[in-house]
Amino acid sequence: MQAAVQSLPRASHDDAPVVRWFEDCDKSSLPEVGGKCASLGELTRMGVRVPPGFAVTTHGCTRFLSEAGILPEIAALLQGLPHDDIVRLEQASAAIRQMIESRPMSIELEDQIAEAYRRLSIRCGLPASPVAVRSSATAEDLPDASFAGQQDTYLWIRGADEVLHHVRRCISSLYTGRAIGYRQKMGFPHEEVAISVGVQKMANAYTAGVMFTLHPANGDRSVIVIDSNYGFGESVVSGEVTPDHFVVNKVTLDITERTISRKEHCYTVDLKNQCSHLVEVPFERQTVQSLIDDEICELAWMGKQIEKHYGRPMDVEWAVDKDVPSGSNIFILQARPETVWSAKPRAANAPEATSAMNYIVSGLLSGRRVS
Secondary structure (H helix, E strand, C coil): CHHHCCCCCCCCCCCCCCEEEHHHCCHHHHHHHHHHHHHHHHHHHCCCCCCCEEEECHHHHHHHHHHCCCHHHHHHHHCCCCCCCHHHHHHHHHHHHHHHHHCCCCHHHHHHHHHHHHHHHHHHCCCCCCEEEEEEECCCCCCCCCCCCCCCEEEEECCHHHHHHHHHHHHHHHHCHHHHHHHHHHCCCHHHCCEEEEEEECCCEEEEEEEECCCCCCCCCCEEEEEEEECECHHHHCCCCCCEEEEEECCCCCEEEEECCCCCEEEEEECCCCEEEEEECCHHHCCCCCCCHHHHHHHHHHHHHHHHHHCCCEEEEEEEECCCCCCCCEEEEEEEECCCHHHCCHHHHCCCCCHHHHHHHHHHHHCCCCC
16 A cells, blocks of 8 residues: 555755646646645546646645755654554644644745736636635545545635645644544555645535445445535535435436435635635525536536546535536536445445346336436
8 A cells, every 4th residue: 555655755856846737737646736636637637627726736845844944843743653642643743733834935935826826816807716725645535545534625715825824734734633643554654645735716606515426325336426515515525414415327317316404504605704604504495405406417427427537436526606607517626536335346336236227127117218
């Protein structure tokens, strides 16, 4: 497993780019922009609708740590830490994160990141465009490890100073107690795991959630499963609400199961403070389906294309942007390999390997239209 981790860029690479735009990245860019940003670049290049953005590269992040003189102090704090001592892990994490977040960047690094943010705002047609600032580690989103969710994401960030502050917070999240302990347990050397930071136009989500191109409960590869809630997808990913749940036949794109939950809360933007916050969903909307059927089918179609491109089941985050006209308002925010059922033998993944064909045949026999 260690072989899958990309080596940390050396601080001497002063000529390496500090910023790379998503459209200039693909899956081969993982050592430079981390798993999340490499995936966003790959999706952009294959024509999937992805909000624009750029990555502060691993070279840029490591250069900041090196110029700030933090790396030797981090190594000393991590030396000999047991992976199962939660108190010591959290103490080390707090000390490391405070160091990183309190040290200033060089003027050259700040200027390059701020200029990229200015150019992104021009592309979005908004002054100080709202963005998501997202950690993207080189050991994240690997097919044979579950690093996803160990680093931080910050939503609805506006202004160059706030972007720079949250870039430092994302860099420091490489050293959460959970992430340190997991790397210790799995044998990933800390010095060989680097981090990049993605800065991406914020999708002003009316509805958002997650999609699996297999059934996460039983590994059935003949279906696509979509979970959704109003607002940003944070409430679905974190498990704070019971989302609406849809199962779609992967061949016909028919919705074969739907469960509409009572959705009492969602995350949306506080326009006064320009930040994401938890609000109560109006009572009359709580049991209303959060995605219309056409959106469910379009999402499932997009999931099929992403799975086909990557050649494996995928875990996808998505949003429906209420500021974009219907028909072009579904955006993919992240796509990573599914790691639970994909690691099991294929026979165990799909106990009913012909379930999609069974569905079609049964539809024909009953006179139901299946196309």
